[in-house]
Amino acid sequence: MRTNPRYLILSFFGILFFTGCTSKQWYKGNTHVHTLLCGHADSSPEAVTAWYHERGYNFLCLSEHNQFIDPASVTMPANKRDDFILIPAEEVTGGSMAHSTALNIDGIVDPRLVHPSGANKTQVIQAHVHGAEQQNGHSILNHPNFHYRNSAEDIRPVEGLHLFELHNGHPAVNNFGDHEHDSVEEIWDDLLTDGMLIYGVSSDDAHHFKDLGPDRSNPGRGWVMVEADSLTPDAISEAMYRGRFYATSGVVLSVADRNENRVSVKVNESATERELSSSFVVGHKVAEGESGYLIQLIGERGAILEEVRGTKATFAVPSDSGYVRAKVTYTRSVEDEYENFYAWMQPVFTDGRSHFDKEY
Numbered sequence: 001m002r003t004n005p006r007y008l009i010l011s012f013f014g015i016l017f018f019t020g021c022t023s024k025q026w027y028k029g030n031t032h033v034h035t036l037l038c039g040h041a042d043s044s045p046e047a048v049t050a051w052y053h054e055r056g057y058n059f060l061c062l063s064e065h066n067q068f069i070d071p072a073s074v075t076m077p078a079n080k081r082d083d084f085i086l087i088p089a090e091e092v093t094g095g096s097m098a099h100s101t102a103l104n105i106d107g108i109v110d111p112r113l114v115h116p117s118g119a120n121k122t123q124v125i126q127a128h129v130h131g132a133e134q135q136n137g138h139s140i141l142n143h144p145n146f147h148y149r150n151s152a153e154d155i156r157p158v159e160g161l162h163l164f165e166l167h168n169g170h171p172a173v174n175n176f177g178d179h180e181h182d183s184v185e186e187i188w189d190d191l192l193t194d195g196m197l198i199y200g201v202s203s204d205d206a207h208h209f210k211d212l213g214p215d216r217s218n219p220g221r222g223w224v225m226v227e228a229d230s231l232t233p234d235a236i237s238e239a240m241y242r243g244r245f246y247a248t249s250g251v252v253l254s255v256a257d258r259n260e261n262r263v264s265v266k267v268n269e270s271a272t273e274r275e276l277s278s279s280f281v282v283g284h285k286v287a288e289g290e291s292g293y294l295i296q297l298i299g300e301r302g303a304i305l306e307e308v309r310g311t312k313a314t315f316a317v318p319s320d321s322g323y324v325r326a327k328v329t330y331t332r333s334v335e336d337e338y339e340n341f342y343a344w345m346q347p348v349f350t351d352g353r354s355h356f357d358k359e360y
């Protein structure tokens with residue numbers, strides 16, 4: 001659909017590159033967090049960085065509202081591990097129109113692009129994409145269901161937007177919708193069904209590191225696992241832009257492979273158990289459920305094409321769905337209800353829309 005000869009050439013060299021490369025590994029990171037600098041969060045950039053460093057994350061974006069925190073200005077923990085980096089970022093905050101994380105930027109996004117006067121929501125999001133590009137970064141549209149601000153109709157026409165927050169740990173963002181509004185996952189399936197090339201991110205958007213509770217904006221609730229060749233801001237950012245990651249609210253995978261023919265998933269049970277024993281994770285509360293793991297293959301408009309109860313599955317990719325994606329749900333009972341935790345793999349496209357389609 002959007003195939004461009006330039007991308008085919010890039011894809012060809014991408015295959016050569018990855019065929020000869022055996023050093024890819026998974027890196028855990030959070031693309032969205034706040035500090036004292038915004039005026040409504042409770043910890044310094046150093047304290048926030050230390051929280052993630054201490055808990056084994058590999059990368060973090062200090063994404064402040066319309067401010068650029070230069071990683072070089074942040075004092076790192078005295079015992080800093082070699083496998084931890086800060087990625088320069090900003091939460092471009094266009095008032096009540098749209099927020100986005102400008103990922104791996106060289107400097108602050110042009111303030112004129114934050115909320116152009118007279119622009120509608122689509123145009124504001126488009127301006128954010130341009131602003132991130134001008135600073136050599138990529139844009140992630142944040143929390144579309146925060147006050148139900150950004151519908152699929154707002155997002156669909158935006159060009160060059162390939163990342164958005166499918167899940168956000170802030171308690172006010174309505175990830176799962178309500179009786180009047182779609183969940184963000186339903187918005188994602190609408191966008192994918194309509195031909196958009198867009199990948200789903202999970203982040204914390206944490207503000208509160210001192211005051212803990214389910215109604216507070218605490219860290220540790222959503223993150224991404226990125227498969228990259230090295231741990232550098234460029235390598236992580238480019239891997240995300242090409243969909244080489246999965247999003248999670250607690251479930252960890254040991255296999256997350258996808259190509260044009262097959263999607264393979266395997267849960268890392270011990271790592272998932274470790275994550276879910278944390279007091280920071282927050283499950284999605286549901287009235288009914290069945291304890292254990294469920295792996296689903298999902299197609300257009302969110303249709304469940306296949307499902308397997310258990311910790312591993314391999315699905316053939318059908319040719320009659322423009323895309324498919326796999327999702328893992330772990331359900332556990334709590335008192336008289338259930339709570340779900342998820343891992344969301346990125347889609348496989350069968351209709352040629354991806355300019356990265358040979359580079360899984």
Ligand SMILES: [Zn+2]
Pocket residue numbers: 091099142143
């Ligand atoms: Zn925001």
Ligand SMILES: [Zn+2]
Pocket residue numbers: 032033034091205
């Ligand atoms: Zn935020």
